[in-house]
Amino acid sequence: MSDNSQPLVSPADVPGFVCAYRFGPDGMARKLAETDIDPELSSPEGEWLWLHLNFIDQRCTRWLARSGTFSGLAIDFIEHIPTYQLIECFAADAAGSVADLRRDFDGETHETCRLHFVLCENVLVTLRAKPIRSAELIRRQLDAGRPLESPAQLLLAFFGHYAQGIESVLQDLAAEIELIEDRVLEERVSDERRRAVIVRREAAMLHRQQRALRRVLSDAQRSAPRFPADLSDLLELHAHLDQEFEQIEQRARLFHDEIDAKLAAETNRQLYRLSVLTALFLPPTLVGGLFGMNLEGIP
Numbered sequence: 001m002s003d004n005s006q007p008l009v010s011p012a013d014v015p016g017f018v019c020a021y022r023f024g025p026d027g028m029a030r031k032l033a034e035t036d037i038d039p040e041l042s043s044p045e046g047e048w049l050w051l052h053l054n055f056i057d058q059r060c061t062r063w064l065a066r067s068g069t070f071s072g073l074a075i076d077f078i079e080h081i082p083t084y085q086l087i088e089c090f091a092a093d094a095a096g097s098v099a100d101l102r103r104d105f106d107g108e109t110h111e112t113c114r115l116h117f118v119l120c121e122n123v124l125v126t127l128r129a130k131p132i133r134s135a136e137l138i139r140r141q142l143d144a145g146r147p148l149e150s151p152a153q154l155l156l157a158f159f160g161h162y163a164q165g166i167e168s169v170l171q172d173l174a175a176e177i178e179l180i181e182d183r184v185l186e187e188r189v190s191d192e193r194r195r196a197v198i199v200r201r202e203a204a205m206l207h208r209q210q211r212a213l214r215r216v217l218s219d220a221q222r223s224a225p226r227f228p229a230d231l232s233d234l235l236e237l238h239a240h241l242d243q244e245f246e247q248i249e250q251r252a253r254l255f256h257d258e259i260d261a262k263l264a265a266e267t268n269r270q271l272y273r274l275s276v277l278t279a280l281f282l283p284p285t286l287v288g289g290l291f292g293m294n295l296e297g298i299p
Contacts, residue, residue: 016057016127019139021050027147041069041123048122048151052135055116055127064118064125070095074118078127081116085212087220094119098216099209100158101133101165108133110169110202112209115162117155124151126158134161156234159217163237166210170244173199177251184258193259200252207245214238 013034014020020032025046043049053060065075070093077088077095087096100115101108115134116127126135138157148154176199180192214235221231 014051014053015059015063016054018052018054018135020052021142023048023050023148027149028145029142029148031143039067041067041125043122049124050151050154051123051125053125053127055129060127069123070118070120070125074120078116078118081114085114085209085216087216089220089223092120094220096216096220098159098162099213100128100162101169103131103133103136108165108168110172110206112206115158117158119151119155122151124154133165134158137161156231159213159231159234160237162213163234163241166206166241167244169206170241170248173203173248177248177255180255181251184255184262193256193263196252196256196259200249200256203245203248203252207242207249210238210241210245214242 014037017034017037020034020037021029022032022036022043023029029050037051041049041051061075061079064070064078071090073088073090074093074095081097085096085098087094087098095116095118097114097116099112102111102113103109104111113128113130113132115132118125118127128135135158138154138161142148148157176195180196180199183192217231217235217238221235
């Protein structure tokens with residue numbers, strides 16, 4: 001091996017680096033390269049930092065711990081992510097794991113994934129194992145010149161984009177329900193039962209995640225008044241989403257039952273026709289069977 005060979009991992013590398021932005025006193029963002037990240041996550045006076053990491057890289061937590069920016073409790077939270085959604089507020093930090101919509105190479109999907117975050121006064125670190133919709137939208141807005149005053153406001157933008165994404169999904173599900181309704185009213189039921197089941201299952205899965213996030217946000221605002229973001233408007237939006245989900249699930253259940261009833265009625269009609277045909281062909285079949293047998297005394 002040559003003496004000039006370089007190590008595979010540089011000490012200046014940021015594990016799982018996806019993107020980073022530094023915000024000035026006016027809230028305007030400047031995109032940073034990986035080499036621009038201070039290992040101690042420090043920023044000049046009046047500025048703050050957003051760092052987005054890929055949590056697949058298992059070195060992320062150890063690297064954040066070495067930075068000395070976050071408390072031991074916040075680092076321990078990231079090391080032991082719960083299987084359920086949760087937001088914990090510590091003395092000066094906040095950490096959480098919440099739902100978000102996954103983004104695929106082909107665009108947005110209806111699949112949910114998890115967004116983990118650690119927040120302090122002048123740093124927000126977000127971590128994900130799969131590409132998420134909110135991060136991509138925020139990056140586009142920052143590149144277009146959207147100002148953000150604080151890490152808390154940026155975190156609130158993540159929550160807001162997730163709620164808006166759920167609204168878009170609800171519109172897609174409502175449009176699918178209306179198509180099913182039109183087919184049912186026109187008596188053209190074919191695969192509508194399967195489609196209603198798909199809508200019902202998808203709405204139930206998304207509603208479960210959205211309802212859990214609403215509970216987590218409510219608990220964070222109630223138990224930690226110092227939580228660095230005002231969640232009142234967001235909670236009002238989630239209450240509206242709850243109602244929309246319940247309506248979608250109720251309509252899907254109603255059409256599912258109505259389609260089952262129509263299919264049962266059609267089956268009964270088919271059985272009735274079959275019974276009539278069986279009754280009509282029974283006498284000839286009986287006579288033919290008797291005369292076709294070798295019985296004495298029958299001419």
